[in-house]
Amino acid sequence: MSTPALKEWPLWEVFVRSKQGLEHKHCGSLHAADAPQALQMARDVYTRRQEGVSIWVVPSASISASAPEDKDAMFDPSADKIYRHPTFYDIPDEVGHM
Amino acid sequence: MAAHEQYLLHLADNALILGQRNAEWCGHGPVLEEDLALANNSLDLIGQARLLYQRVGALRNDGKTSEDLLAYFRNEPEFRNYTLLEIAHSTALTPTAAGDRDYAVTIARNFLFSALMVLVWDALKTSTDQELAAIASKSLKEAQYHLRHSRDWLIKLGDGTDVSHARMQAALDHLMPYTQEFWTPSPMEAAAVRTGAGVDNKTLQASWNAIVDEAIAEATLKRPAAGGYVTTGKLGVHSEHMGFVLAEMQSLARAHPEAVW
Numbered sequence: 001m002s003t004p005a006l007k008e009w010p011l012w013e014v015f016v017r018s019k020q021g022l023e024h025k026h027c028g029s030l031h032a033a034d035a036p037q038a039l040q041m042a043r044d045v046y047t048r049r050q051e052g053v054s055i056w057v058v059p060s061a062s063i064s065a066s067a068p069e070d071k072d073a074m075f076d077p078s079a080d081k082i083y084r085h086p087t088f089y090d091i092p093d094e095v096g097h098m
Numbered sequence: 099m100a101a102h103e104q105y106l107l108h109l110a111d112n113a114l115i116l117g118q119r120n121a122e123w124c125g126h127g128p129v130l131e132e133d134l135a136l137a138n139n140s141l142d143l144i145g146q147a148r149l150l151y152q153r154v155g156a157l158r159n160d161g162k163t164s165e166d167l168l169a170y171f172r173n174e175p176e177f178r179n180y181t182l183l184e185i186a187h188s189t190a191l192t193p194t195a196a197g198d199r200d201y202a203v204t205i206a207r208n209f210l211f212s213a214l215m216v217l218v219w220d221a222l223k224t225s226t227d228q229e230l231a232a233i234a235s236k237s238l239k240e241a242q243y244h245l246r247h248s249r250d251w252l253i254k255l256g257d258g259t260d261v262s263h264a265r266m267q268a269a270l271d272h273l274m275p276y277t278q279e280f281w282t283p284s285p286m287e288a289a290a291v292r293t294g295a296g297v298d299n300k301t302l303q304a305s306w307n308a309i310v311d312e313a314i315a316e317a318t319l320k321r322p323a324a325g326g327y328v329t330t331g332k333l334g335v336h337s338e339h340m341g342f343v344l345a346e347m348q349s350l351a352r353a354h355p356e357a358v359w
Contacts, residue, residue, distance in 0.1 A: 030130075030131055031129070031131070032131070033254065036250065037250065037254070040135070040246070040247060040250065041131035041132075041135070044131060044134045044135040044138050045130075045131055045134050048134070048138060
C-alpha cells in the first residue's frame with residue numbers, strides 16, 4: 001500500500017465510547033485530511049465490531065503530553081503515600097458496595 | 099409471483115455484484131482506512147443480497163433454492179443487476195481495465211448508486227411484501243452511510259488537485275450514461291409496482307437529480323449529459339465485463355460444490 005497520506009494528512013487520536021461505558025476511551029490513531037473524514041474513518045476502522053456508540057477525534061498535535069524523562073519526578077513521590085487511598089475507613093453495612 | 103421474484107433478484111444482484119466489485123479493493127486500497135471502508139461497504143451489500151436471496155428461497159419453497167445456489171449457480175443471463183454495477187473500476191484514462199483500478203470510478207459509482215438506493219429502500223419500507231419492507235429498513239441505514247462516504251470523497255477529489263479533479267470528472271463522464279438504466283421501464287418492475295411490492299423508480303428521479311446535482315456542484319464538477327446507448331443488465335443482457343466478474347466470484351463454489359470451511 002503506497003501511503004503519501006501518511007505525510008500529507010495529519011494524525012488524529014480516536015476515542016470511542018462503548019454501549020456500557022460512560023467515558024470515551026482512547027483506542028488508536030489514524031491519518032485523515034480533516035475532522036469529518038477522521039470521524040468516518042474512525043467509524044470504519046475502530047467500530048466494525050460494535051465497539052461503540054459515540055466517537056471523538058482529536059488532532060494528535062493538540063495533545064500536550066508529559067515527557068517520559070519526567071516520569072520519576074512526576075509520579076514517584078506518590079508511591080509511598082498509601083494513606084491517600086481511602087482504604088482505612090470502616091464503611092457502615094447500610095452503604096453497601098462502593 | 100415470478101415477476102416479484104425477478105424484482106427481488108434484481109435488488110439482490112445489484113447488491114451482490116457491486117459488493118463483489120468493491121471487494122476487489124480489499125488489500126489494495128489507497129490507504130488502510132479506505133481499504134477497510136470499502137470492505138465494510140462490500141459486506142453491507144453482500145449482507146443485503148443474502149437476505150433477498152433467502153426471501154426468494156422462501157417464496158419458491160422448493161427445498162433446494164438456497165442463497166448459494168442463487169449467487170453461485172446461476173449464469174449470466176439470469177442475473178438482473180444494472181450494467182453500471184458490473185463494469186470495471188476504469189475509465190478512458192486508465193491503461194487497462196483489468197489491472198488498473200481508478201478510485202475515482204469506485205467513488206463515482208458508489209455515489210450514483212447509493213443516491214438511488216437511499217430513495218429506493220426508503221420507498222420499499224412500505225412494500226406490501228413485509229419481508230422486503232423489513233430488509234429495506236435495515237438496508238436504508240447502510241445505504242445512507244454509503245452515500246455519505248462516497249459523496250464526501252466525490253467532493254474531496256472533485257474540489258481537490260487538478261489531477262484528482264480531472265480523474266473525478268472522467269469517472270462521472272464515463273458512468274453517467276449507465277444511470278439511464280435506472281429509469282427505463284421493465285416488465286418485472288411494472289409488475290412489482292402493480293402489486294405494491296416495488297417502487298416506480300420514475301417517481302424517485304427528481305429527488306435523485308437533486309442529490310446528484312447538489313454534490314456535483316459542491317465538488318466543482320460538471321454533470322455530463324446521460325445520453326447514448328441504454329444498457330440492459332437488469333433484463334439479463336450484460337456487458338462484456340459480467341462474465342469476468344462471475345468467473346472470479348463463482349469458480350471456487352463450482353469447482354467444489356457444497357464445500358464448507
